[in-house]
Amino acid sequence: MRILFMGTPDFAVASLRRLVEDGHEICGVLTQPDKPKNRGHKLMPTPVKEYALTKDLPVYQPVTLRNAESLELVRSLEPDLIAVAAYGKLLPEDILNVPPLGSINVHSSLLPKYRGAAPINWAVLNGETETGVSIMYMAKELDAGDVILQKSIAIGETEDAQALTARLAELGAEALSEAVGALAEGTASRTPQDHEKYTYAPMLGKELSPVDWTRSAHEISCQVRGLIPWPCATTDVISGEEMKLYAVLETGEGTGARPGAITAAGKQGIDVACGDGKVLRVTELQAKGGKRMTAGAYLLGHPIQR
Numbered sequence: 080m081r082i083l084f085m086g087t088p089d090f091a092v093a094s095l096r097r098l099v100e101d102g103h104e105i106c107g108v109l110t111q112p113d114k115p116k117n118r119g120h121k122l123m124p125t126p127v128k129e130y131a132l133t134k135d136l137p138v139y140q141p142v143t144l145r146n147a148e149s150l151e152l153v154r155s156l157e158p159d160l161i162a163v164a165a166y167g168k169l170l171p172e173d174i175l176n177v178p179p180l181g182s183i184n185v186h187s188s189l190l191p192k193y194r195g196a197a198p199i200n201w202a203v204l205n206g207e208t209e210t211g212v213s214i215m216y217m218a219k220e221l222d223a224g225d226v227i228l229q230k231s232i233a234i235g236e237t238e239d240a241q242a243l244t245a246r247l248a249e250l251g252a253e254a255l256s257e258a259v260g261a262l263a264e265g266t267a268s269r270t271p272q273d274h275e276k277y278t279y280a281p282m283l284g285k286e287l288s289p290v291d292w293t294r295s296a297h298e299i300s301c302q303v304r305g306l307i308p309w310p311c312a313t314t315d316v317i318s319g320e321e322m323k324l325y326a327v328l329e330t331g332e333g334t335g336a337r338p339g340a341i342t343a344a345g346k347q348g349i350d351v352a353c354g355d356g357k358v359l360r361v362t363e364l365q366a367k368g369g370k371r372m373t374a375g376a377y378l379l380g381h382p383i384q385r
Contacts, residue, residue: 080263083158085109086127090248091164094185095127097252105136106156111167112140145171153177160262162255175217180262182217185251189213189229191277194222199247200240201280204305209233212251214258225269227258239307288313292339293354296329300359303327317349325371326363334358344383348374
């Protein structure tokens with residue numbers, strides 16, 4: 080099948096790779112423009128562009144899709160199908176309607192739950208035990224199109240959003256491969272979403288970072304895991320200065336200490352009392368201006384006086 084692929088981050092690379100491995104003709108790859116990164120502000124290609132170039136696929140990086148030039152580009156490529164995975168911008172309806180088989184999207188949630196920009200993070204933040212991917216026809220409304228197929232997986236008790244993203248990327252690639260095969264054979268199903276049951280997963284912001292230790296140990300654990308790799312949960316109860324939390328452990332131990340009080344600190348980590356009377360152990364952190372490290376390593380140079 081002749082496919083125009085649209086995607087930008089690492090999550091999308093798995094889907095593009097699978098389409099290539101399946102033998103489809105990738106007539107073009109649309110990805111976001113190169114962006115300056117790190118201290119030198121050197122322009123860096125997107126992960127999708129990096130992969131596409133290794134396969135000699137034609138890459139296009141329009142600043143906007145909402146103009147005549149972008150529409151003409153898509154028409155000139157004559158795709159049978161547009162496949163999208165985390166492209167990063169809404170596609171105008173005139174572009175969605177170009178290919179005869181339509182435009183489909185790899186969305187990392189079990190729609191209609193978690194429509195929006197950060198479905199993986201919000202599934203973890205909200206303490207979900209299961210999530211998955213949906214392959215859907217794209218529609219004018221955000222993530223509201225009819226579903227072709229879905230695949231689900233369990234979320235690990237200690238799994239953070241970054242690790243879950245990597246697993247869902249592979250699951251999404253598998254699901255996309257199946258959906259494209261069904262479309263080619265004319266057997267693809269089309270199930271409308273129950274729009275009354277949708278939930279929204281908005282973009283993340285730093286206002287989500289500060290930890291409120293009066294919450295339960297499990298809620299704080301979900302917060303820490305859900306905000307990896309950005310913007311990360313933060314707290315000042317350990318050193319008096321704000322630091323990032325990268326990993327925590329629900330010990331199950333009880334405590335009568337006030338929420339936010341440090342109850343123990345050692346090689347295994349830093350134990351902090353939570354609002355439900357349980358202890359949450361900080362095992363990995365990053366002090367302001369410092370490097371990410373284990374809590375045990377941090378304590379070697381910053382002993383806690385209690």
